[in-house]
Amino acid sequence: MPIYLDHAATTPLRREALEAMLPYLTEHFGNPSSPHGFGRRARAGLDEAHERVASAIGARPREIVFTSGGSESNNLAVKGAAWAGKTRGHRIVTTAVEHHSVGYSLRYLEKFGFEIVEVPVDRYGCVDPDELDAAISSRTILVSVMLANNEVGTVQPMAEVAARVRRHKGVLLHTDAVQGAAHLDIDVAALDVDMLSLAAHKFGGPKGVGAMYVRHGTNMLAQQQGGAQERYRRAGTEDVAGAIGMAAALGLAVAERPAVQARLRTLREGLARRLRAIEGLQETGHPVERLANSLSVVVRGLDGASLVMALDLAGLACSTGSACDSGSTEVSHVLRAMGYPDEEAKGALRLSLGRETTAEEVEEAGRLVERAIATQREAAASVAATGGAALAAHEGARAASEAKAG
Numbered sequence: 281m282p283i284y285l286d287h288a289a290t291t292p293l294r295r296e297a298l299e300a301m302l303p304y305l306t307e308h309f310g311n312p313s314s315p316h317g318f319g320r321r322a323r324a325g326l327d328e329a330h331e332r333v334a335s336a337i338g339a340r341p342r343e344i345v346f347t348s349g350g351s352e353s354n355n356l357a358v359k360g361a362a363w364a365g366k367t368r369g370h371r372i373v374t375t376a377v378e379h380h381s382v383g384y385s386l387r388y389l390e391k392f393g394f395e396i397v398e399v400p401v402d403r404y405g406c407v408d409p410d411e412l413d414a415a416i417s418s419r420t421i422l423v424s425v426m427l428a429n430n431e432v433g434t435v436q437p438m439a440e441v442a443a444r445v446r447r448h449k450g451v452l453l454h455t456d457a458v459q460g461a462a463h464l465d466i467d468v469a470a471l472d473v474d475m476l477s478l479a480a481h482k483f484g485g486p487k488g489v490g491a492m493y494v495r496h497g498t499n500m501l502a503q504q505q506g507g508a509q510e511r512y513r514r515a516g517t518e519d520v521a522g523a524i525g526m527a528a529a530l531g532l533a534v535a536e537r538p539a540v541q542a543r544l545r546t547l548r549e550g551l552a553r554r555l556r557a558i559e560g561l562q563e564t565g566h567p568v569e570r571l572a573n574s575l576s577v578v579v580r581g582l583d584g585a586s587l588v589m590a591l592d593l594a595g596l597a598c599s600t601g602s603a604c605d606s607g608s609t610e611v612s613h614v615l616r617a618m619g620y621p622d623e624e625a626k627g628a629l630r631l632s633l634g635r636e637t638t639a640e641e642v643e644e645a646g647r648l649v650e651r652a653i654a655t656q657r658e659a660a661a662s663v664a665a666t667g668g669a670a671l672a673a674h675e676g677a678r679a680a681s682e683a684k685a686g
């Protein structure tokens with residue numbers, strides 16, 4: 281059985297979530313907007329899902345909008361806030377390390393006259409709240425800063441970020457908590473955010489389901505028109521089973537979080553210690569302010585994508601960084617923003633643990649990574665040596681023929 285250390289990409293669906301969903305995929309199949317009994321049953325399930333997701337993050341049920349996942353939540357948050365705020369201003373402040381569902385949404389908005397200011401991050405991927413503060417002008421309507429980074433696991437100083445944003449009246453604060461939700465305490469009041477994005481598949485829920493917290497009274501324009509679903513904030517018949525699966529998985533993740541996090545932190549630290557001994561390997565992301573489950577590194581002189589392929593063949597599933605970007609030859613915008621030259625960023629590898637990861641799997645993963653790096657280095661050295669020898673032979677032959685001609 282291959283080892284799965286790519287929980288930042290997605291997590292397996294929890295049995296409890298599946299069991300909670302099944303009745304709503306079978307007998308309770310009604311449309312929650314229908315007034316009859318079938319509809320009312322589905323509505324009751326959906327209402328309960330709102331309540332449970334809300335209670336897991338300290339929100340009110342009416343403040344939860346179910347969506348199709350993290351990307352939609354992020355699109356809805358930034359575009360919805362931008363269009364709603366356009367009469368007051370056109371400036372949006374963000375960081376250079378956001379997920380593309382935020383970053384590309386903002387680039388799209390730029391085409392319509394919004395001004396996007398990307399605040400840089402330090403070597404660890406952290407934004408400086410004072411720099412962010414300085415970027416906010418009287419024309420700013422929105423600030424979007426992710427809670428935790430999906431590639432390097434750095435957790436942003438959200439309390440300080442929120443405190444700075446609150447100095448500016450009328451500026452909305454959004455956070456992408458898609459990676460953070462499984463691993464960090466999420467309390468929307470403590471975080472003091474107006475909008476927060478979640479995706480069910482990052483914490484044992486189904487794929488294609490997400491939620492967005494929208495603080496009551498927040499001015500946000502729906503980005504999808506049609507029916508009155510989700511209090512007019514997201515038209516379309518809701519994925520009732522999905523919402524119920526998400527609520528079940530989130531409730532469990534919150535209840536188990538302290539114990540799971542403590543265990544994962546220890547496992548991750550053991551793996552990090554082992555990999556640190558590899559020559560030319562460097563950990564990326566913040567050493568302390570970070571997700572407990574994810575370990576990201578750059579390996580000097582190697583290509584992360586080739587390493588991932590070799591590890592897959594050896595029985596270890598991991599990634600170079602963002603799953604959405606795998607297959608693209610682009611160097612990570614996150615590592616670039618953190619100051620890594622492209623040559624170093626190319627060697628990125630991310631191992632992300634999950635609640636079902638065992639100590640034996642981590643031990644074996646460490647061995648596989650060591651071996652894959654050693655094998656790839658040997659291969660690279662032998663190519664260089666053969667290439668060098670061939671070049672020397674070629675040069676020698678040329679010199680000899682030139683001497684003869686001369």
Ligand SMILES: Cc1ncc(COP(=O)(O)O)c(C=O)c1O
Nearest residue numbers: 349350351379430456458459479
């Ligand atoms: C930080 C972050 N935001 C947003 C997303 C997008 O979520 P989804 O895949 O549910 O659209 C991801 C997914 O990897 C993510 O890591």
